[in-house]
Amino acid sequence: MNIFKQLITSLYSPKDIATFRNQGFGKTILYVFMLMLLTIIPTSIYFGSFITHAFQSVEQAVANEMPSFQIKNGELSVKGKQPLVLDKDTFQIYLDDSGKLSPDDVSSQSNGAIALLQHDFVIVAGGETQTTPYSVLSSTPITKDDLANVLKSADSILPIAIAILVLLMYIFALVTAFIKISILALIGIAIKGSLGRNLSYRHTWKLAAYSITLPAIFFTIMEAFQTAVPFSTLVSWFTALIILYLSIKEVRSYEEI
Known part of the structure; x- marks a missing residue:
């Protein structure tokens, strides 16, 4: 399954997410890069148009x-x-x-x-x-x-400056995502123990990477409509944890991996 199909299925199917645990790390990391690129699009567009529009006003x-x-x-x-x-x-x-x-x-x-x-x-x-x-x-x-x-x-250098700022935003989003995934993967170790699933940290890391898809896309849409979500950080973590739990639960008990 290519990463774009994985994006769609990760929005609604913990069962499919559970199958992604056996794929290579490279594909999972590529998925995270692609997902974070999507999430910064609304902010980048708004930020770029704001800077361009504001520049002449500030100059005046x-x-x-x-x-x-x-x-x-x-x-x-x-x-x-x-x-x-x-x-x-x-x-x-x-x-x-x-x-x-x-x-x-x-x-x-x-x-x-x-x-x-x-x-x-x-x-x-x-x-x-x-x-x-x-x-x-x-x-x-x-x-x-x-x-x-x-x-x-x-x-003349305004487009270059905007591009650099957008790149910095993307790097920050990537770093934040990898930290979040790593923390979720550690929590996944505790979850798999309580459910009696035969998973290692590398498997829970991959599951966590796909579990952040739904909250990431949801908040990207909210950002596109400039809509604030109360307790957004808490909602994002809670949603990702629920999906991670359901994904681990889909793995059969003590399944060979």
């Missing part, structure tokens, strides 16, 4: 609406009353050197935002928050005019 805001500011030694200093919030249709621009706003505050107040905070540059798009400390930027002081000039000359 920096040139014409923001007060003078400077980033020096990893810290922002601004002339004028703080914090400053500029509404730009579907997103906001924040400027705050007081420390009153944190990246979490920005992400909780808006589903789309760009923020220059006391110590961090923050982008919020599609429910995802990307935070970059000023300390990782150039040690040379950055002023409002410097930023305006950079934005003016950055049009």
Whole structure:
């Protein structure tokens, strides 16, 4: 069965998932890579369109609406009353050197935002928050005019920058998925013991890899519709555990492996 058919059957059939335990590790890892690629598509599209749409608005805001500011030694200093919030249709621009706003505050107040905070540059798009400390930027002081000039000359490299950010999102999704699968596989060892199934860790790892399919696809669809799910992390883990349990249960007792 190819990985695309495995994707479909993993959405509803623990019995089929149970049969995947005997396939090679390479195919299972390839499946995880494919699944995580699918899951970041809605976020990547929203993120890319947001950045593209926001870029010109930010360029205009920096040139014409923001007060003078400077980033020096990893810290922002601004002339004028703080914090400053500029509404730009579907997103906001924040400027705050007081420390009153944190990246979490920005992400909780808006589903789309760009923020220059006391110590961090923050982008919020599609429910995802990307935070970059000023300390990782150039040690040379950055002023409002410097930023305006950079934005003016950055049009040509914007697609490359978006591609790099999407790649980083994909790598993060992969790392998170492999950690989750490994933890689920350990829990699977306890489950198989209680059910009297003859499985090793390599088998429960493969079963766990396919057990995350349903919650992964569900939350991808929710992300595509920009719909928040309460207790999403708990729901995702609980669903994957139920599918893993049912998959292990489908293995006959002390079956030869």
